[in-house]
Amino acid sequence: MPPKTQPIDPLASENHETLLRLHEELLRVRHAELALAERYKQQEMRTPTHFGVGQEAVAVGVCAALEKTDVAYSHHRSHNHFLAKGGSVYRLAAELFGRETGCSRGRGGSVHLTDLSCGFVASSAILGEAMSAATGSALAFRLGNEKRIATAFFGDAVAEEGAFYECLSYAALKKLPVLYVCENNGYATESPLSIRQPAGADISGRVASFGVRTIKAEGNDVLAVLTAAREAVAYLRTEGTPVFLECATYRWLEHVGPFYDHELGRTYRTEQEVAGWQDKCPVIKSRAAILEAGAADEATLDKMQTDIQAVIQADIEKAYGDPWPDPQQLFDNIY
Numbered sequence: 001m002p003p004k005t006q007p008i009d010p011l012a013s014e015n016h017e018t019l020l021r022l023h024e025e026l027l028r029v030r031h032a033e034l035a036l037a038e039r040y041k042q043q044e045m046r047t048p049t050h051f052g053v054g055q056e057a058v059a060v061g062v063c064a065a066l067e068k069t070d071v072a073y074s075h076h077r078s079h080n081h082f083l084a085k086g087g088s089v090y091r092l093a094a095e096l097f098g099r100e101t102g103c104s105r106g107r108g109g110s111v112h113l114t115d116l117s118c119g120f121v122a123s124s125a126i127l128g129e130a131m132s133a134a135t136g137s138a139l140a141f142r143l144g145n146e147k148r149i150a151t152a153f154f155g156d157a158v159a160e161e162g163a164f165y166e167c168l169s170y171a172a173l174k175k176l177p178v179l180y181v182c183e184n185n186g187y188a189t190e191s192p193l194s195i196r197q198p199a200g201a202d203i204s205g206r207v208a209s210f211g212v213r214t215i216k217a218e219g220n221d222v223l224a225v226l227t228a229a230r231e232a233v234a235y236l237r238t239e240g241t242p243v244f245l246e247c248a249t250y251r252w253l254e255h256v257g258p259f260y261d262h263e264l265g266r267t268y269r270t271e272q273e274v275a276g277w278q279d280k281c282p283v284i285k286s287r288a289a290i291l292e293a294g295a296a297d298e299a300t301l302d303k304m305q306t307d308i309q310a311v312i313q314a315d316i317e318k319a320y321g322d323p324w325p326d327p328q329q330l331f332d333n334i335y
């Protein structure tokens, strides 16, 4: 068993570079999602889109602990994971616009992203599929004696799917190097956990009963997620058996689409509840940690943000100007 990973001390100067790198990545993911959500309102992206604003620290913290050769799968809310694993904003935007230059050549849309060059294999809107596919990849790594890890990102509703339990049981039995990352945002579409699972239900507790190692992390704290993910990865590389990482976090926007729920008059959760979680914003938290540590000053962080926003806008406009797929190829690769 590897030694327990020490929490990252933000005040220690040797960690300042890590703090800044993580913050940069959080900003890239956050502002890509915000810019895409804004552009989505013009109704030129004809793909159902589940934005991950508010949940960025999970994707960024976990992917920072992985190697490029490790693979990742995700669910319907996959942009954060695609970007954090190394996917480009330009190819994501082109995919949402349905352009030939999109990461899935404009055929997949928001819920079918892929970029093998950075190890992001696939996303799928079918709940439980990311877990199943990652378990399969981990089996291939085990059989091929490859020291790689397969990661699956998914939400708390997957714990209500049969595939969830089949994967845990199989991965534990076969000792597979798979990292399951549950983003527990408390909701499945508009249903809170309290009406979906018995009172006091503990997802990680159930997972542990399969003999799978579980770790919980504060999902809006990128340093806490990175610490937990490093611990999981160290365990996976030495023991080679599955780890389940549960991160509490919160989605800011509606389940699918670019608006806040209150803008649409939806009442399944209150504006105050959303605002309470916005106070725990992962980007603000990361910025505060950097300032407190003296790793950078306000002006440097402001410039970092405006530079990133400018690159994102340029990427989105470039993607918009790209060509559509050739209609002659409409039925290619369909079987």
Ligand SMILES: Cc1ncc(C[n+]2csc(CCOP(=O)(O)OP(=O)(O)O)c2C)c(N)n1
Residues within 6 Å of the ligand: 076, 077, 125, 126, 127, 128, 154, 155, 156, 157, 158, 185, 187, 188, 189, 255
């Ligand atoms: C097998 C299956 N059942 C139902 C659905 C419909 N569905 C789409 S998203 C969703 C809720 C997902 O919630 P969660 O997994 O917690 O992720 P979140 O949307 O909160 O990020 C449901 C029920 C589906 N896509 N697949």
